[in-house]
Amino acid sequence: MHKLPDFSAIIFDMDGLVLDTETTYVAAWQQAARVMGHEFPEAFCLSMSGLHSNVVGQRLRDFCGGGFNLEKFARLSADFWRQYVNTHGISTKKGFNRLLALIDELEIPYCLATNSPMVNAYQCLEFAGIGDVFSTVITRDHVQQGKPEPEIFLKAAELLDVSISRCLVVEDSHAGIEAASRAGAFSVLIPSVLPVDPRTVELCDVMMENLAQLADVISTWNWTLGRTLASPH
Incomplete structure (x- = not known):
C-alpha cells in the first residue's frame, strides 16, 4: 500500500x-502548426506539459527554427483551442x-x-x-x-x-x-x-x-x- x-x-x-487539458492543447497546437507549415508530433506537444510559457516558446523555436512566429502561433492555437472546447468541453x-x-x-x-x-x-x-x-x-x-x-x-x-x-x-x-x-x-x-x-x-x-x-x-x-x-x- x-x-x-x-x-x-x-x-x-x-x-x-x-x-x-492536454488533449485539448495538443489538438489546437497541431492545427495551428499545420496552418504555419509544421507538423507537431503528439509526443513533442506532451513533452512541454507543465512548463512555463517562456520555456515553451524556446522549445518551439528550437523545433521549428529561430524565425518561428510565436505570436501568430499563440493567436492561431488560442482560436483553435476555443473551437475545440466549445464543441467538446474539458x-x-x-x-x-x-x-x-x-x-x-x-x-x-x-x-x-x-x-x-x-x-x-x-x-x-x-x-x-x-x-x-x-x-x-x-x-x-x-x-x-x-x-x-x-x-x-x-x-x-x-x-x-x-x-x-x-x-x-x-x-x-x-x-x-x-x-x-x-x-x-x-x-x-x-x-x-x-x-x-x-x-x-x-x-x-x-x-x-x-x-x-x-x-x-x-x-x-x-x-x-x-x-x-x-x-x-
Missing part, C-alpha cells in the same frame, strides 16, 4: 492532473469527483496551483464545469517565477495557512514535481504522459496511477491522527 505522511492540506496542479481526470467528495467530507483544506495564467485557468475550470470548486486558485500571475521554481507552492501553503511541509502536492509533470520537492512538500506523482521520465519517478515521494487511487489511500488514512486505519476489506 502507498503510504502518506501526516498532512494537513492538499495542493492540486490543474493541467493533466485535475483537467484533461473533462476532469479519473477519480477527481470521488476524491473531491472525500476531502470535502474529511474537511481537508485544498487549493489549485497552476503555471497557467489566471484568465486561462478560470476559463478551463468553467469549461470543465468546476468553476466554483476551488475557493483558492494560485496561477502564474500571482508569483514572480513559475514551476519548476518552488514559489507557487510556497504561496499556496501561505494562503492555506499551512506549513508547506504538511502539504501534499499532487502533480503530473516533472516541472511540478521538481517545484514541490524544492518547496519542501510531500509530492504525489500521477503522470499524464507515459512512459514516465525516470528522473521524475526518482524525485517524487510516491507515484500513483490516478486520482481514484489517491482517494483509496486517503480513505484508509486517518489524516487528523496521521495513522493508517485498518481497511474494512
Whole structure:
C-alpha cells in the first residue's frame, strides 16, 4: 500500500492532473502548426506539459527554427483551442469527483496551483464545469517565477495557512514535481504522459496511477491522527 505522511492540506496542479487539458492543447497546437507549415508530433506537444510559457516558446523555436512566429502561433492555437472546447468541453481526470467528495467530507483544506495564467485557468475550470470548486486558485500571475521554481507552492501553503511541509502536492509533470520537492512538500506523482521520465519517478515521494487511487489511500488514512486505519476489506 502507498503510504502518506501526516498532512494537513492538499495542493492540486490543474493541467493533466485535475483537467484533461492536454488533449485539448495538443489538438489546437497541431492545427495551428499545420496552418504555419509544421507538423507537431503528439509526443513533442506532451513533452512541454507543465512548463512555463517562456520555456515553451524556446522549445518551439528550437523545433521549428529561430524565425518561428510565436505570436501568430499563440493567436492561431488560442482560436483553435476555443473551437475545440466549445464543441467538446474539458473533462476532469479519473477519480477527481470521488476524491473531491472525500476531502470535502474529511474537511481537508485544498487549493489549485497552476503555471497557467489566471484568465486561462478560470476559463478551463468553467469549461470543465468546476468553476466554483476551488475557493483558492494560485496561477502564474500571482508569483514572480513559475514551476519548476518552488514559489507557487510556497504561496499556496501561505494562503492555506499551512506549513508547506504538511502539504501534499499532487502533480503530473516533472516541472511540478521538481517545484514541490524544492518547496519542501510531500509530492504525489500521477503522470499524464507515459512512459514516465525516470528522473521524475526518482524525485517524487510516491507515484500513483490516478486520482481514484489517491482517494483509496486517503480513505484508509486517518489524516487528523496521521495513522493508517485498518481497511474494512
